[in-house]
Amino acid sequence: xxxxxxxxxxxxxxxxxxxxxxxxxxxxxxxxxxxxxxxxxxxxxxxxxxxxxxxxxxxxxxxxxxxxxxxxxxxxxxxxxxxxxxxxxxxxxxxxxxxxxxxxxxxxxxxxxxxxxxxxxxxxxxxxxxxxxxxxxxxxxxxxxxxxxxx
Numbered sequence: 001x002x003x004x005x006x007x008x009x010x011x012x013x014x015x016x017x018x019x020x021x022x023x024x025x026x027x028x029x030x031x032x033x034x035x036x037x038x039x040x041x042x043x044x045x046x047x048x049x050x051x052x053x054x055x056x057x058x059x060x061x062x063x064x065x066x067x068x069x070x071x072x073x074x075x076x077x078x079x080x081x082x083x084x085x086x087x088x089x090x091x092x093x094x095x096x097x098x099x100x101x102x103x104x105x106x107x108x109x110x111x112x113x114x115x116x117x118x119x120x121x122x123x124x125x126x127x128x129x130x131x132x133x134x135x136x137x138x139x140x141x142x143x144x145x146x147x148x149x150x151x
Contacts, residue, residue, distance in 0.1 A: 010144035013019055014078050015144075015145060015149045015150065016145075016149055016150055017145075017149045017150045018108060018109065018142075018145050018146050018149050019109065019118055021107070021108040021109075021145050021149060022104065022105055022106060022107060022108060023102050023103065023104045023105070023106050023107075023108055023111050023123075023125050023137055024105065024109055024125070024135075025077070025108065025145065026111075026137060026141040026142060026144065026145045027104065027125040027134075027135040027137040027141055028052075028135055028136050028137075028138070028141065029134060029135045030134070030135060031056045031124075031133055031134075031135060031136055032046060032047075032050055032052055032055050032056065033055060033056040033057065033058050034046060034055050034056075034057060034058065034073075034091060035057075035058055035059055035147040036057050036058065036059030036070075036071075036090065036091060036095070036151060037059070037090045037091075037092060038057075038090060038091050039089060039091075040078060040081055040082070040087065040088075040089075040090075040091065040094070041088060043055055043073055043078060043091050044078050044082075047075055047078070052121070052136075053074055053075045053138060053140075054072055054073070054074045054121075054122040054136050054138065055072065055073050055091075055093070055122075056071075056072055056133065056136070057070060057072060057091055057093070057095040057098075058070070058125065059074070070095075071092075071099060071104030072092075072095060072099055072122055072124065072136075073091050073094055074121065074122055076121070077094050077095075078086075078094075081094055088136035094102070099123075099124045100114060100115070100123050100124070101123060101124040101125070101126050101133075102117045102121050102123045102125060102126070102137065103115060103125070103126055103127070103128040104126070104127060104128060104134060104135070107126045108142060108145060112135055112142050113122055113151045115139060115142075121138055121139045122136055122137065122138050122139075123136070123137045123138075124136060125137050
């Protein structure tokens, strides 16, 4: 018995085309966070346990964006710190602040432009009414829409 190759499905009824997608369509809802005094090891374990590439950093800071989130730390930030002789003891010294954020109702194409302009691979997604963080948008999330969104 032989099988006939099947053309992979194109698009998804759940995912709009890139040109029509919003941040809310593509982002990962919810955020994982840590305190500013968390160690690099703590954050690395949190990322690896949950298979994420970015953690929001909570705590008091002048550059606070919304709620108590004031920075983000990515897996690349951890990699750089791990290779450094003089890495800080806590994530407070590594977290990217101020955070680049975008409202969930904004066009995904605008988010992509913002990422390129800021040289970042993650944006904090915020509720347009409350400005409270509700998710993280990554370049991989955008790639998912580019690859699987309706044509």
